[in-house]
Amino acid sequence: MSYKLNSFSRGAVCATLLASALTVLMPAVSFAQTTLNVAQRQDPQNLDPIDTFSLSWGSIASNIFEGLVFRGEDLQLQPGLATSWEFLDNETRIRFNLRKGVAFHNGEPFNADAVKYTFDRLLGAEGEKGPQRSNYTSIKEVVVVDAHTVDFLMERPDPVLITKLAGYGAMIVPPKYIEEVGEEAFDLKPVGTGPFEVAEYTPTVGAKLAKSDTYWNGEAKVDAVNIRFISEDATRIAELLSGGVDIALNIPKPSVETIRENERVDLVAVDGPTVVITRFNTETGITQDPRVRRAIALAIDTDAIIESLLGGLASPISSAQGEKSFGNAPDLTPYAYDPEQARALLAEAGIAPGTEITLDFPGNYDTFREVSQVLAAYLDMVGLKLNVRPHENSVYYNDIQPNGKTGELYYFGWGGWTFDFDNTAYLLYHTGERQNAYISDEKLDALLESQRTTYDTDVRRKALQDVARYSYENTLDLPLYNEATLYGVSTRVEGFVPAPDDRARYMNVTVK
Amino acid sequence: MPIFRFVFQRLLQAILVTVAVTLFVSFAIRLTGDPAIMLAGDSSGVTEDDLARIREALGLNQPFLVQYWDFMKTLVTLDFGESFFRGSVRDLIAIALPSTLLLALASMAVSIMISLPLGIHSALHKGGISDQIIRVLSLVGLSFPNFWLGIMLVLLFSITFPILPASGFATGQSLILPATTIGIILTATNVRLVRTQMLETLSAQYVMVARAKGLSEASVIYKHALRNAAISIITFLGLQFGNLIGGLVIIELVFNWPGMGTLSIEAISQRDYPLLQATVSILAIMIVAVNLAVDLVYGLIDPRIRVA
Numbered sequence: 001m002s003y004k005l006n007s008f009s010r011g012a013v014c015a016t017l018l019a020s021a022l023t024v025l026m027p028a029v030s031f032a033q034t035t036l037n038v039a040q041r042q043d044p045q046n047l048d049p050i051d052t053f054s055l056s057w058g059s060i061a062s063n064i065f066e067g068l069v070f071r072g073e074d075l076q077l078q079p080g081l082a083t084s085w086e087f088l089d090n091e092t093r094i095r096f097n098l099r100k101g102v103a104f105h106n107g108e109p110f111n112a113d114a115v116k117y118t119f120d121r122l123l124g125a126e127g128e129k130g131p132q133r134s135n136y137t138s139i140k141e142v143v144v145v146d147a148h149t150v151d152f153l154m155e156r157p158d159p160v161l162i163t164k165l166a167g168y169g170a171m172i173v174p175p176k177y178i179e180e181v182g183e184e185a186f187d188l189k190p191v192g193t194g195p196f197e198v199a200e201y202t203p204t205v206g207a208k209l210a211k212s213d214t215y216w217n218g219e220a221k222v223d224a225v226n227i228r229f230i231s232e233d234a235t236r237i238a239e240l241l242s243g244g245v246d247i248a249l250n251i252p253k254p255s256v257e258t259i260r261e262n263e264r265v266d267l268v269a270v271d272g273p274t275v276v277i278t279r280f281n282t283e284t285g286i287t288q289d290p291r292v293r294r295a296i297a298l299a300i301d302t303d304a305i306i307e308s309l310l311g312g313l314a315s316p317i318s319s320a321q322g323e324k325s326f327g328n329a330p331d332l333t334p335y336a337y338d339p340e341q342a343r344a345l346l347a348e349a350g351i352a353p354g355t356e357i358t359l360d361f362p363g364n365y366d367t368f369r370e371v372s373q374v375l376a377a378y379l380d381m382v383g384l385k386l387n388v389r390p391h392e393n394s395v396y397y398n399d400i401q402p403n404g405k406t407g408e409l410y411y412f413g414w415g416g417w418t419f420d421f422d423n424t425a426y427l428l429y430h431t432g433e434r435q436n437a438y439i440s441d442e443k444l445d446a447l448l449e450s451q452r453t454t455y456d457t458d459v460r461r462k463a464l465q466d467v468a469r470y471s472y473e474n475t476l477d478l479p480l481y482n483e484a485t486l487y488g489v490s491t492r493v494e495g496f497v498p499a500p501d502d503r504a505r506y507m508n509v510t511v512k
Numbered sequence: 513m514p515i516f517r518f519v520f521q522r523l524l525q526a527i528l529v530t531v532a533v534t535l536f537v538s539f540a541i542r543l544t545g546d547p548a549i550m551l552a553g554d555s556s557g558v559t560e561d562d563l564a565r566i567r568e569a570l571g572l573n574q575p576f577l578v579q580y581w582d583f584m585k586t587l588v589t590l591d592f593g594e595s596f597f598r599g600s601v602r603d604l605i606a607i608a609l610p611s612t613l614l615l616a617l618a619s620m621a622v623s624i625m626i627s628l629p630l631g632i633h634s635a636l637h638k639g640g641i642s643d644q645i646i647r648v649l650s651l652v653g654l655s656f657p658n659f660w661l662g663i664m665l666v667l668l669f670s671i672t673f674p675i676l677p678a679s680g681f682a683t684g685q686s687l688i689l690p691a692t693t694i695g696i697i698l699t700a701t702n703v704r705l706v707r708t709q710m711l712e713t714l715s716a717q718y719v720m721v722a723r724a725k726g727l728s729e730a731s732v733i734y735k736h737a738l739r740n741a742a743i744s745i746i747t748f749l750g751l752q753f754g755n756l757i758g759g760l761v762i763i764e765l766v767f768n769w770p771g772m773g774t775l776s777i778e779a780i781s782q783r784d785y786p787l788l789q790a791t792v793s794i795l796a797i798m799i800v801a802v803n804l805a806v807d808l809v810y811g812l813i814d815p816r817i818r819v820a
Binding site for chain 2: 051130133184188202234
């Protein structure tokens, strides 16, 4: 859409009115094309891989772009645009052998130059404007060996690198196309090597994808995917129930029953990356005392919260990670519900019944708002009066949490798409991390740092499990639940595999 | 030419209002949060250096007045600059503004089509059964929350009887439900307004004179009474239209209508300064423009108020 701005509003209105009038008169003409209609909550606002960290990007762009490494719905790492890789020179150099005969949607060949360009761009000036660069700074440089071989020279060891090459900032982009059309045009109409190409992206409205005829790894089963951005939950569900869309992402908990009861729609759930915990202010107030923290943890019946409030669509957790997470310690069991013991611990710590504590959280998260009420009820039963204090989202993350202005308890919801506990644990426990205002512990710092310098998965797993255990024993956090990722899928749809990380792929989906 | 002077004064006023509003909004939003953090997300490993780099790239390390001046330059050239997150502001507004205007106009049209005949009828049959029914219904309409009515209409016409799309901006049919929802809500007020104004003019002496002269009832009602009542009705509708342009947020959300309200709300929650400044300025200018248009329309309807 480009209107001359002087006559812009009038012309645009006339055009829209005319277009509307025409479409009212002519019912949709049907082509012999199959289109999959999808609704998701958010507009990623920018399709360039290095400009976003949003899950809403993942559910579109995973169909457009590919990385050197591929990770599908089963979370296993497989060869992607690289057919194999090996660690050289004492693990300071990683050599990737690239797939031959692959082309971008515009016909440009995929080769070593494209890989080098992708990472030069990510780590250079263009990457600095976006949020992805900081995830990849362990790479010093990408060197072209020959047309189908590249070496990654490492600045420092990065055990999560191979996983990170399967997503987000590491998606391979076409050098010639970007140079030709410019960065701004690439944001809105990018070109990748994936099974679908971008036909049209309209900000705030939606993205239309068309099947790529030149895809190297099979052929998409539908001709087009029409992804609409519908931010209002009730509206997205209404579209699903009325048949306006075939697949709806980001199903909110209150709509679960409606979808389960409807015969034409299925609810599909899979354990997601996001965990919800409440953290303790371990520096001031009564929660400095580990006995008080443990008492609070024992006072809450998380199973009951999951069953009655979340419709069973979440799993209990013992640390700030789900079962699928690398670093999860299976020997830890979630804190058992034991109000007797909780009262005893509080008495031992000298806490008078009726003592007031405060829970801070971002108020636009409806489910947690309800959870917070339940927490207050449980704590009331052991003699603690919980005040809940919701904040505007941005205020919470910009000020309350990083600057340590919380009450005794505060909300934390997080899940890295990498499903590697390093991501969450570092941010929660390492000294000086932005969102970690209270915890500074040499033991945790040492454990966290040790697992970042080795590629040995056994050593890393043990270190991360030790972090989880240490946090559990000292009750640094109160783990609540691991959220399921929910999809509403019409019974017309076949072949849809729910992605735990929201990176929905539509290549093998058919619509009857 | 007094009319030009009048328009000129109003333009000056528009500029002052825009400057005042944008200055206030630009200043206030900068107190509440840092877009660099929104942009970086909570990704682990973001350091203060990274944030500083993002701030520099976005021009946020410039003094406030420099940033404001840069914005005013983009406003004057109608270029509107670059959003922090989503490309050209002008492209975003090119979608949002027409769709908001379309929805606002359609809703007003629905409302006028219902409230004018009903209001006149009600005034002519004051105290009668139909008048009572219309008044009670308008009271019911006033008490509806608009989002609730919207959701009910969706349930009825998209899910129970799937004849209209539940949301979106794809076809002309998508306009029907949102425009009807707001139209009904507006009608509740407008029908009362038309009724009151008509009652007032119908009891005026010139109407009595017109009737005494033996003019037809239609001529009395439409030419004399309605035309005189129109002044205050138009004033009110003008203000209502101004409110609508900025006040459709909830209906836009319910029907997933890509309008200015949604765009402003998103800009606020992301601390997208350029986008917010642009949407707010445009809304301010539009409201001033609507008021100006209302003043000018007076003159057309009522020769006594030709602007002096």
